[in-house]
Amino acid sequence: MPLCQLQNVSKHYPMGDHVVKALRNVNIEIESGEFTVFAGPSGSGKSTLLNLVGLLDAPTDGLVLLNDTDTAQLSESERGDTRAAQIGFIFQSFNLIPVLSAIENVELALRLSGEKDPKKRLELSRSALEQVGLGEYIHRLPRQLSGGQQQRVAIARALVKKPALVIADEPTANLDSETGNQILELMQRLNQEQQVTFIFSTHDPNVVSRAKRVIRLQDGNILTDERIP
Ligand code: ADP
Numbered sequence: 001m002p003l004c005q006l007q008n009v010s011k012h013y014p015m016g017d018h019v020v021k022a023l024r025n026v027n028i029e030i031e032s033g034e035f036t037v038f039a040g041p042s043g044s045g046k047s048t049l050l051n052l053v054g055l056l057d058a059p060t061d062g063l064v065l066l067n068d069t070d071t072a073q074l075s076e077s078e079r080g081d082t083r084a085a086q087i088g089f090i091f092q093s094f095n096l097i098p099v100l101s102a103i104e105n106v107e108l109a110l111r112l113s114g115e116k117d118p119k120k121r122l123e124l125s126r127s128a129l130e131q132v133g134l135g136e137y138i139h140r141l142p143r144q145l146s147g148g149q150q151q152r153v154a155i156a157r158a159l160v161k162k163p164a165l166v167i168a169d170e171p172t173a174n175l176d177s178e179t180g181n182q183i184l185e186l187m188q189r190l191n192q193e194q195q196v197t198f199i200f201s202t203h204d205p206n207v208v209s210r211a212k213r214v215i216r217l218q219d220g221n222i223l224t225d226e227r228i229p
């Protein structure tokens, strides 16, 4: 059973007197453990697609299945719970909460995912930050960290709840190329060593070349979908 399936998915945005067709009849199956990139130029539909997979938005047409469950059948609160417990998000602008320290940012995600034991939350958060190489920075505020370090906190925050899927929308877009490479290496390592399933997006050919599966988008269509041997 695939982890995630998109069946004949379209997404249209009404824009005044016309409609933007951001996705046109897209079909994708993502298996657990994959390391997939959505590649394509700006406006090709990458974020729209990631938002559907991450249950942040619903399609205009077609089905989004997660673990064989039709997500359209979930109530709003079930969708929220599924998102909090099963899906980790990494954004291009890091999206950390500025008044919370690194460990508090990570711990909050765990609390929202339903972990009730404060001691366990603290232990798991500390260990997630150690895994991304930030063991010595856990009490720093986001503004006291570099961009690359902030993105590592975001990765720890995404991973700490042991999600079925981590979604990263242009995770390296705001980083210099060396730091971006390090972030990609970290994601690769987590995929290889812990079988974390990643779907990320980029328009950067260097980042595309890291993926094990490349799905190319243009104007809301899938151009190619290939697994790299
Ligand atoms: P990408 O992430 O590849 O840059 P997007 O998924 O953001 O592409 O956008 C795909 C298309 O949908 C673009 O034409 C964009 O302008 C349009 N679009 C995205 N979000 C919205 C929205 N909320 N309202 C209207 N149009 C949108």
Ligand code: MG
Pocket: 046, 047, 048, 169
């Ligand atoms: Mg985008």
